[in-house]
Amino acid sequence: MNLSIANQDPGFKAQFLYLPVKIQSKQSSWDKWFFGKEKSGELIPISNYRKEKSTFFYRPFPLVDGPEKSLDLTEYYSPEGIKSKEYLTERTFWFGSDRFGRDMLSRLVVGARISLMVGFLAVFISLLIGIPLGAFAAYYGSWPDKLIMWLINVIWSIPGLLMVIAITLALGKGFWQVFIAIGFTMWVEVARVVRGQVLSIKEKEYIQAAKVLGFSDLYIIIKHILPNIMAPLIVISAANFASAILIESGLSFLGIGAKPPTPTWGTMIKDHYSYLIMGKAHLAIIPGLAIMLLVLSFMLIGNALRDALDVRKV
Incomplete structure (x- = not known):
């Protein structure tokens, strides 16, 4: 649920900071097929970002200016994952997003x-x-x-x-x-x-x-x-x-x-x-x-x- 991207029009694209869950609960194949796969991490929509070594600075969507938030990527990713930018993902909402920011x-x-x-x-x-x-x-x-x-x-x-x-x-x-x-x-x-x-x-x-x-x-x-x-x-x-x-x-x-x-x-x-x-x-x-x-x-x-x-x- 991301209220910052709620009620977006079809075709809306956004860049996200992906933070994986450290401890994931087990989900049966039946529940996975029937109710969908449980969230394996948190997606934070961002407007812009910069990285200094292992520290990630970003502004939450839809802010373009203003104070930045920081995050230590080593808490979530290995050095290889940081280098390959596993923490960034882009998604397209082909039918838009609902009032709670869900696809x-x-x-x-x-x-x-x-x-x-x-x-x-x-x-x-x-x-x-x-x-x-x-x-x-x-x-x-x-x-x-x-x-x-x-x-x-x-x-x-x-x-x-x-x-x-x-x-x-x-x-x-x-x-x-x-x-x-x-x-x-x-x-x-x-x-x-x-x-x-x-x-x-x-x-x-x-x-x-x-x-x-x-x-x-x-x-x-x-x-x-x-x-x-x-x-x-x-x-x-x-x-x-x-x-x-x-x-x-x-x-x-x-x-x-x-x-x-x-x-x-x-x-x-x-x-x-x-x-x-x-x-x-x-x-x-x-x-x-x-x-x-x-x-x-x-x-x-x-x-x-x-x-x-x-x-x-x-």
Whole structure:
């Protein structure tokens, strides 16, 4: 966080004094991929500098004149490192910097990881719950079907975003709670699709033949029914993926999603939407465009899969 370079325009370049951390904490590969690599040192933006032997004199950005600050480089670098100027680095902020001086592009990339992970986990949870319930209700019918359909209709009547907010508040604000809440609200659509498909397949001749041969109900559902309903499941999964990204962004914008400083696209819009009328509209528009493009991509993928897997066109 460098407040001295906050709210810079896209393409802004700055020179930094890099001071490595003497003792670095261990970070797992999962956290490194998911949340980004932890800072290995401190970056101090500088306007100008000079060096006398091992003493480094500099003026912090954006000061051009005035008193200089000094630093003994031997506390951080070896003589070889001082000679090769490892303590100096230059960076370009292609999308500018936010109100805390953080690189917008870096936060956008890490936010993309979180949005994609939300989509994958939400779809996985919805399939894990929706497929067994939908298949069980359609295959056995009678009171199990009535009970499950009653549950589906009750949940279906509650607005999705309101349900997610309620579950999130019940589980507590946090990162993984959002994943679970979104997944628990999307299984209804999967269950309805699975139920409709199983109802149309279970009376087929090959299903009746499998029953006559003595195969168990579980074997018939897994080996003969589910493989034949994969096409609509893939399509609904792509649509749910896009919906999960929108819901997560909305929760983050409302302050219910991941907690700062975890970068999410919804949080980035929340932090900078007021800048739309302050001459820094790109701070809110860039993450908004990222959400739009990612959601649009998965909606187009879902439409393409629906057309490609539609057996009625064969």
